[in-house]
Structures are given as structure tokens and as C-alpha cells.
Amino acid sequence: xxxxxxxxxxxxxxxxxxxxxxxxxxxxxxxxxxxxxxxxxxxxxxxxxxxxxxxxxxxxxxxxxxxxxxxxxxxxxxxxxxxxxxxxxxxxxxxxxxxxxxxxxxxxxxxxxxxxxxxxxxxxxxxxxxxxxxxxxxxxxxxxxxxxxxxxxxxxxxxxxxxxxxxxxxxxxxxxxxxxxxxxxxxxxxxxxxxxxxxxxxxxxxxxxxxxxxxxxxxxxxxxxxxxxxxxxxxxxxxxxxxxxxxxxxxxxxxxxxxxxxxxxxxxxxxxxxxxxxxxxxxxxxxxxxxxxxxxxxxxxxxxxxxxxxxxxxxxxxxxxxxxxxxxxxxxxxxxxxxxxxxxxxxxxxxxxxxxxxxxxxxxxxxxxxxxxxxxxxxxxxxxxxxxxxxxxxx
Numbered sequence: 001x002x003x004x005x006x007x008x009x010x011x012x013x014x015x016x017x018x019x020x021x022x023x024x025x026x027x028x029x030x031x032x033x034x035x036x037x038x039x040x041x042x043x044x045x046x047x048x049x050x051x052x053x054x055x056x057x058x059x060x061x062x063x064x065x066x067x068x069x070x071x072x073x074x075x076x077x078x079x080x081x082x083x084x085x086x087x088x089x090x091x092x093x094x095x096x097x098x099x100x101x102x103x104x105x106x107x108x109x110x111x112x113x114x115x116x117x118x119x120x121x122x123x124x125x126x127x128x129x130x131x132x133x134x135x136x137x138x139x140x141x142x143x144x145x146x147x148x149x150x151x152x153x154x155x156x157x158x159x160x161x162x163x164x165x166x167x168x169x170x171x172x173x174x175x176x177x178x179x180x181x182x183x184x185x186x187x188x189x190x191x192x193x194x195x196x197x198x199x200x201x202x203x204x205x206x207x208x209x210x211x212x213x214x215x216x217x218x219x220x221x222x223x224x225x226x227x228x229x230x231x232x233x234x235x236x237x238x239x240x241x242x243x244x245x246x247x248x249x250x251x252x253x254x255x256x257x258x259x260x261x262x263x264x265x266x267x268x269x270x271x272x273x274x275x276x277x278x279x280x281x282x283x284x285x286x287x288x289x290x291x292x293x294x295x296x297x298x299x300x301x302x303x304x305x306x307x308x309x310x311x312x313x314x315x316x317x318x319x320x321x322x323x324x325x326x327x328x329x330x331x332x333x334x335x336x337x338x339x340x341x342x343x344x345x346x347x348x349x350x351x352x353x354x355x356x357x358x359x360x361x362x363x364x365x366x367x368x369x370x371x372x373x374x375x376x377x378x379x380x381x382x383x384x385x386x387x388x389x390x391x392x393x394x395x
Contacts, residue, residue, distance in 0.1 A: 002180060004288040008156040010183065011041035012224040012271075014260035015279040016190075017053035019235040020069075022076040025051055026084060029101075030091040036281055037095035042120065042156050044099045044281075045185045045224040048163045049113055051084075051103040052076035054189035054226050058136040060242040066139065073140070077104035077111050080127050080342050085116065093122030098154055100161050102187040102224075105129065110142045115161045115187060117152050126152045127338040131172065134165040146316040147337055151179045157288055161185035167209045174312050177217040178301045182288055186210050186223040190232075190257035193245045203259050203276070215267035218294035220286050227258030227276065265294035 013032050018024035029046065036044045048054060057069040078085050085101075092099055098120045105114035105127075113133055117126030129144035149172075151160040160181040166172050167186060176184065188206065195202040214221040228246050233254050237243030248255045256276035262284030264270050270284035298304045318336065336344070 002158065002182075004182075004292050006156045006286075006288045008042045008286050009040045010220070010222045010262065010284050010286055011036040011039070011044040011281050012222050012260040012262060012284075013044065013046055013050075013281050014225055014227060014258040014274050015047075016227050016229045016231055017050060019053055019231060020072050020076055022052040022078065022084060025053065026087050029088060032281060033088075033091050033095050033097055033099060036283075037097045039281075039283060041097060041281075041283060043154065043159070043183070043222070044097060045222040046100060046102045046187065047224045047226040048102045048187040048189050049104045050101065050187070050224075050226065051078060055137075055140055056193060056228070056232060056236045056246065058140055059193040060236055060245045063139070070140070073104070074106055074109075074111060077106040079106055080114075080116065080338065081124055081346070085124075088116075089118055089122040089124065091122075092118045092120060096120050098159075100159070100185040100187070102163065104141075111140060112144065113137065113141050113163055115163065115185070117159070117161070119152075119154060124339055124342065126150060127342065128161065129338075130163045130166060132166075132169075145318050146314065147318045149175050149179070149314070149316065150337065151176075151181050157182040157286070159183045159185060161187065163187045164189060167206075167213055171312055173213060173217065174300065175314055177219070178312070181217065181219050182291060183220045183222065183286065184213060184217070186213065186221055188223060188225040188259070190226040190228045190255075191259060192255075192257055193228075195255065195257070196249065203257070207259060207261065210261060211263050211267050211269075214263035214265060216300060218265040218291050218299065220265055220270075220284070220288075220291075221261070221263040222284065223259070223261040223263075225257070225259050227256055227279065228254045229256070229277065229279075230254055265291045 015028070015032070018028060033044055052073065055069070055073060058066045088099065088101055099118050101116040101118060103114055103116060105112045113130035115128050116124055119125050128148040128150065131144040131148060133141040133143065151158045158180055160176050160179060161184065162172060162176065164187070191203045191206055192201045199205055210221060210223050233243055233246050237246050244251050246255060247253060254277070258274060258276045258278065260282045261269070261273060262271040262282060271282040274280045274282060295302065
């Protein structure tokens with residue numbers, strides 16, 4: 001049974017990454033986790049692709065200029081659960097704080113705009129990718145799938161997440177509301193190159209849609225954002241034209257564009273915003289019982305819905321370029337979550353390591369009496385043992 005009696009503190013960061021230095025940005029992240037935990041937060045939200053930073057180069061360069069950044073950006077992107085992410089996991093466990101980590105996820109030669117759900121024990125309990133990167137982002141990142149919509153039940157409440165202009169998509173929002181979201185993490189970049197020229201790229205438009213998410217779905221929204229400071233201008237603004245795209249009205253100083261926010265389920269603001277040029281952490285005290293009061297007036301997936309008239313079709317399968325055909329000739333797409341697939345890979349790796357260790361021990365023992373036996377080929381690898389299936393997020 002879903003509970004609404006939890007009270008806790010949430011944190012959202014507003015900060016600038018250390019450009020193209022993911023290890024230094026992880027150091028910065030851990031310091032902010034420690035600060036948030038000291039101030040009583042149980043969960044911390046981070047901006048969109050916080051690691052290694054939002055790629056401003058795709059907006060302020062031509063395609064050839066942007067392409068020159070790809071290799072370094074890929075090298076500074078993370079694989080799910082890799083050694084660098086494990087530093088964040090250890091910090092979460094040490095500080096007893098959950099984190100929704102925005103990062104550039106690399107898989108093979110591709111990248112995805114991802115959010116890792118790491119709980120207060122340091123375990124990765126969810127991982128999602130942005131369904132459709134926006135505009136110029138599609139030159140750098142691949143797309144997500146149906147399995148990237150889910151919620152996870154933390155000890156303090158049910159949490160879901162989207163990124164940036166995923167909040168512009170009405171069907172995305174309806175789906176997330178239908179999953180019983182109580183706390184929503186909205187990961188955003190700084191706002192933004194071109195905001196002086198395009199209103200929808202600016203703070204007013206994007207704050208409106210973020211507050212609307214809370215108001216429409218009767219959920220708490222924790223919005224984290226990056227900001228554009230001097231380091232951004234120095235790294236990406238290497239011509240007067242490019243610097244102008246990232247600068248404020250004077251054309252010289254950085255635009256700032258930081259806008260961390262926390263909204264209640266009635267759309268009210270629960271934290272005083274920081275100035276857009278200032279790094280820091282904002283906090284909101286969450287009382288889930290406020291959701292019940294807000295839904296008393298309008299619940300878009302309950303008493304205020306008309307599914308007999310309007311409904312949403314949702315395909316939550318993972319469609320892959322390669323499908324294995326079974327004995328019956330069927331080729332069904334996998335329905336595992338990204339974390340379930342990640343755990344299967346870990347089990348396979350651990351199984352292989354155990355198998356090799358046993359073989360090494362056996363060969364060493366046999367070799368003492370008959371060294372010639374060491375020349376025998378190794379047997380086939382054993383199959384990974386069955387894993388205890390975790391709860392499918394959103395199910």
C-alpha cells in the first residue's frame with residue numbers, strides 16, 4: 001500500500017561542472033552530497049548530464065567545431081556502475097543519502113542522457129535515458145526506450161525523474177503521473193545559450209512548465225540545474241561570437257542561468273531560489289500528506305480522469321538492434337530494466353572470475369604431480385547463476 005505519511009528533506013544543486021574533467025566534478029559532487037547530508041537531506045537531485053557537464057559546444061559551434069569535442073566528451077562520460085560511478089555510490093552509503101545522478105552514459109561508441117537512481121546504501125536501483133534528446137542534442141546522444149519510464153520506492157517515498165524538455169511532452173507527464181509518482185526529480189541544464197533570442201529557451205518558460213508538472217500531477221518537484229559561469233565562457237567561448245551566445249545582456253559576463261527550484265503538489269514554492277550566477281544547494285521540507293490534499297481537487301489519473309474517452313498506449317519493452325531467436329522461432333524484445341541487465345552482467349563477470357579461480361587452483365594442484373596436464377585447454381565457461389530478480393520499477 002502506498003504511504004503518504006513520510007516527512008523528509010530534499011536537496012537540489014545549482015552548480016557549474018569542472019569542464020571535461022569528470023573526476024574533478026565527481027569530487028565536487030561528493031562534497032555537495034556531504035553538505036546536503038549534514039543539513040538533513042535524504043535525497044539530492046543533480047542537473048542534466050551533470051557528469052561531465054552539459055555540452056554547450058553543440059549549440060555555440062558549427063558541426064565541425066562541435067565534432068572536435070566529441071572524443072574528450074566521450075572519454076569523460078560514464079558507464080553504468082563503472083569505477084567512477086562507484087565513488088558516488090560509496091559517498092551515498094557513507095553519508096546515508098540517496099542521489100539522482102544526471103550523467104552522460106556511454107555504451108560502446110554511443111552516449112545517452114541518463115539519470116542513475118542510487119539509494120542511501122549506495123546501490124544502483126534504477127537507471128533511465130532521455131527518451132528523445134532535444135534539437136542539437138541529437139547530434140551527440142542516442143534515444144531512450146519504453147523501459148526508461150519508471151518509479152522507484154525509496155524508504156521516504158516513490159520517486160520518478162525526467163530531464164529538461166521531457167517536461168514539455170504531455171504524454172511523458174501523463175505516463176509518469178500514472179506510475180504513482182510522489183516526488184519528481186527534474187534535471188535541467190543552465191538556461192541557456194540563445195535565451196535572449198528564443199523565449200522558450202529562457203528561465204520564465206521552463207520554470208513555468210516545471211511548476212506546472214507539480215500542479216498538474218500533484219507531486220513534489222525537485223529541480224536541479226547547472227549554471228553558466230566564467231569557466232563555461234573560458235572553455236567554450238573561444239571566439240567573440242561564441243562568447244556572446246553564453247553571455248548576459250552586456251555581451252561579456254556569463255549569463256548565469258542557474259535555476260534550482262522545489263515545488264509542492266499545489267504548485268507552491270518550497271525553497272527560496274539562489275541568484276542565477278551563484279552555486280549552492282537549496283532545500284525543501286517534504287510532507288507527502290500534502291499530495292492527498294492536492295489530489296482532493298484534481299487527480300489526472302484518478303477521479304479526474306476519463307479513460308473511457310482518453311487513454312495512453314505505452315510500450316515498455318527494450319527494443320534492441322540484435323534479437324536472439326528462441327526455439328519456437330519467436331524474437332521477443334527483452335523486457336528487463338536497465339538495472340536488471342546491469343546486474344546480469346555483474347553476475348556473469350563474477351561467475352567467470354570464480355570459474356577461472358577454481359581452474360587456476362585445480363591446475364596448480366594437478367601440476368605438482370603432472371606438469372604436462374597444464375597444457376590442456378580450459379573447459380567452457382559456466383553459465384551465470386540465477387539472480388534474485390529485483391522489483392521491476394514502475395510495475
